[in-house]
Amino acid sequence: MDLWIWQQPEWPNFRWNNEKLAIPLAEARRAQGKALGAARLLDKAFNDEAIAAVLAQDSITTSAIEGERLELDLVRSSVARHLGLPTVGMKTPPREVDGLIEVLLDATQGFETALARSRLIGWQAALFPTGYSGFLFVKTGDLRGQEPMHVVSLQKGQEHIHFTAPNREILDEQVDSFLAWFNAVPTIDGLLRAGLAHLWFITLHPFEDGNGRLARAISDMAMAAEERQPMRVFSLSAQILLERDGYYGVLEKTQRGDLDVTAWLLWFLEQVRCAAGNAENTFRTTIAKAKFWMRHQGPSISDRQRKVLHRLLDAGPNGFTSGMNTRKYMSLTKTSRATAYRELTMLVEQGCLVQRSAGGRSTAYDIAW
Numbered sequence: 570m571d572l573w574i575w576q577q578p579e580w581p582n583f584r585w586n587n588e589k590l591a592i593p594l595a596e597a598r599r600a601q602g603k604a605l606g607a608a609r610l611l612d613k614a615f616n617d618e619a620i621a622a623v624l625a626q627d628s629i630t631t632s633a634i635e636g637e638r639l640e641l642d643l644v645r646s647s648v649a650r651h652l653g654l655p656t657v658g659m660k661t662p663p664r665e666v667d668g669l670i671e672v673l674l675d676a677t678q679g680f681e682t683a684l685a686r687s688r689l690i691g692w693q694a695a696l697f698p699t700g701y702s703g704f705l706f707v708k709t710g711d712l713r714g715q716e717p718m719h720v721v722s723l724q725k726g727q728e729h730i731h732f733t734a735p736n737r738e739i740l741d742e743q744v745d746s747f748l749a750w751f752n753a754v755p756t757i758d759g760l761l762r763a764g765l766a767h768l769w770f771i772t773l774h775p776f777e778d779g780n781g782r783l784a785r786a787i788s789d790m791a792m793a794a795e796e797r798q799p800m801r802v803f804s805l806s807a808q809i810l811l812e813r814d815g816y817y818g819v820l821e822k823t824q825r826g827d828l829d830v831t832a833w834l835l836w837f838l839e840q841v842r843c844a845a846g847n848a849e850n851t852f853r854t855t856i857a858k859a860k861f862w863m864r865h866q867g868p869s870i871s872d873r874q875r876k877v878l879h880r881l882l883d884a885g886p887n888g889f890t891s892g893m894n895t896r897k898y899m900s901l902t903k904t905s906r907a908t909a910y911r912e913l914t915m916l917v918e919q920g921c922l923v924q925r926s927a928g929g930r931s932t933a934y935d936i937a938w
Contacts, residue, residue: 571825573732573733573824573825574772574823574824574825574826574827574828575734575735575743575772575773575824577827577828579828580828581746581747581750581769581828582828583765583768583769583828583829583830584828584829584830585761585829585830585831585834586829586831589831589835590761590831590834590835590838593835593838593839593842594758594760594761594838596838596842597760597838597839597841597842597845598760600841600842600843600845600846600849601760601796601841601842601845603845603846603849604802604803604845604846604848604849604852605796605798605802606849607848607849607852607853607856608802608848608852610852610856611852611855611856612859617652617654618855619802619851619852619855620652620800620801620802621645621648621649621652621654623800623801623802623803623804623848624648624652624670624673624674624800624801625641625644625645625648626804626806626807627673627789627801627804627805627806627807628644628647628648628666628669628670628673629641629644630804630806630807630809630810631669631673631781631782631785631786631806632669632782633810634781634785634806634809634810634813634816635781635782639666639669642659642660643660643662643663643666644662644666644670645659646659646660646661646662647662647666647667647670648670650662650667651667651670651671651674664698664699665696665697665698665699668695668696668697668698669695669696669782671695672692672695672696672782672783672786673786673789675688675692676692676786676787676789676790676793677789677790677793677798677799677800677801678793678799678800679790680790680791680793680794680799681794683748683752684748684751684752684787684790685748686744686745686748689744689748689775689783690709690710690711690712692779692783692786693709693776693778693779693783694709694710696778696779696782696783697709697778697779702778705778707777707778707779708776708777712737712740712741712744712775712776713737713740713774713775713776713777714737714777715737716737717733717734717736718733718734718774719732719733719734720732720733720734720774731817731821732772732774732820732821732824732825734772734773734774735772735773735774740773740775743773743775744773744775747769747770747773750769751766751787751791755795759791759792759794759795759796760792760795760837760838760841761834762791762795763788763791763792763795763837763841764788764833764834764837764838765830765834766784766787766788766791767784767785767787767788767837768820768823768830768833768837770783770784770787771784771820772824785805785806785809788805789801789805792805792841802848802852803844803845803847803848804844804848805840805841805844807844807847808840808841808843808844808847809840811843812840815836816836819832819833819836820833854882857882857938858882858883861882861921861936861937861938864920865919865920865921870916870919870921871912873902873904873912874912874915874916874921876901876902877893877898877901877902877916878916878921878936880893880901881893881935881936882936891933892925892933892934892935893913893922893933893934893935894932894933894934895909895910895913895932898912898913913934916934917934920937921936921937922934922935922936922937923935923936923937
C-alpha cells in the first residue's frame with residue numbers, strides 16, 4: 570500500500586528542485602512587484618476601494634472553492650464595516666460572513682503576531698459561529714475528534730478517497746511542529762514559504778471543517794509578512810477558484826507522493842503570477858478611469874451617456890472588443906435609434922469616444938483612453 574506524504578519516514582522535511590523553480594519564481598516575483606507598484610499609484614480613495622474589492626473577492630472565492638456561495642451584497646457590507654467605509658443602505662451581514670472577513674483581516678493585518686494554536690482555533694470557530702455548516706454540526710473550539718479524517722468523493726457510484734489526514738493521536742504534535750516552523754525566522758523565499766505553509770496545513774487537516782479556507786488565509790498571512798503589506802492587493806483565492814480542478818488534482822498527487830513538492834510549488838507560483846497580473850491590470854484600469862473622468866468634468870454628459878461610458882470603462886481597454894454602436898446604445902439606454910446616434914456623436918465631439926475606421930451601419934466607438 571502506498572504511503573501518504575505525512576507517513577513518509579522523513580516527514581515533514583520537504584524538498585524541491587531549485588533549478589526548476591528559478592524562472593517561475595522570478596516571474597511570480599515580477600508580477601507581484603508590478604501589482605504592488607500599480608496599487609501605490611492609486612490615491613487613498615481609490616486604494617481603499619480597490620482593497621475592499623479584493624477582500625470581498627477573496628471572501629467570496631475562498632468560500633466558493635469549498636462549494637459555499639456567499640451573497641455579494643452581504644460580503645460588501647461586512648467589508649465596508651470592517652474597513653470603516655460608508656455603509657448607508659447596505660444590508661446587515663450574518664455572523665458567518667462577518668466571521669470570515671475577520672479571519673482574513675486578522676491573518677493579513679496581524680502578520681507580525683505569532684500564529685498560535687489558540688488563534689487558529691479562534692479562526693475556525695469564527696467561520697462557524699452557530700456551530701453548524703449548513704445543516705451539519707461542526708466541532709469548534711478544538712482540533713477534530715478521534716474519527717479518521719478522509720477527503721472523499723463519489724466517482725461512478727463508488728466512494729473515492731482522495732486523501733487521509735494524520736491520525737488524531739499524532740495531530741497535536743504535528744500541529745505544534747507546523748506552528749514552530751511557521752513562526753520561526755524564514756530561511757527560504759517568502760513565496761515558497763507561503764506555498765509550503767498552504768500544503769503543510771491542508772495536509773494536517775486539523776479541524777472538522779474550514780481547513781481549506783484557513784490554509785488560504787495562512788498563505789495570505791505568509792505573503793503579507795513577506796511583502797510587509799497588511800492588506801492584500803490581489804486575491805489568490807480568486808485565481809485558485811478559476812483553476813479549482815487543477816488545485817485539487819495537484820494537492821492529491823502531492824499528498825500521494827514522496828516529499829518532493831516541486832510540482833506543487835510550480836503550480837502555486839503560477840497562480841501567484843496570474844493573480845498578481847490580473848490585479849495589476851485592474852489597478853491600471855482604475856487609474857485610467859479616474860483620469861478619464863478628470864478630463865471630462867466640464868462637458869455636459871447626460872445620465873444615459875454616463876451609463877454607457879461607465880459600461881465601456883468598466884470593461885477596460887481590451888474588454889469591449891466590438892466597441893459601442895447605435896444598436897447596443899439603444900439596448901442599454903432604451904432610447905430611439907435617432908437619439909442613440911445623436912448622443913454617440915456628441916460623445917465623440919466631446920472627446921469621450923473615438924470612432925473606429927468602419928462607417929455606416931457598422932460604425933463602432935471606443936473610449937478615448
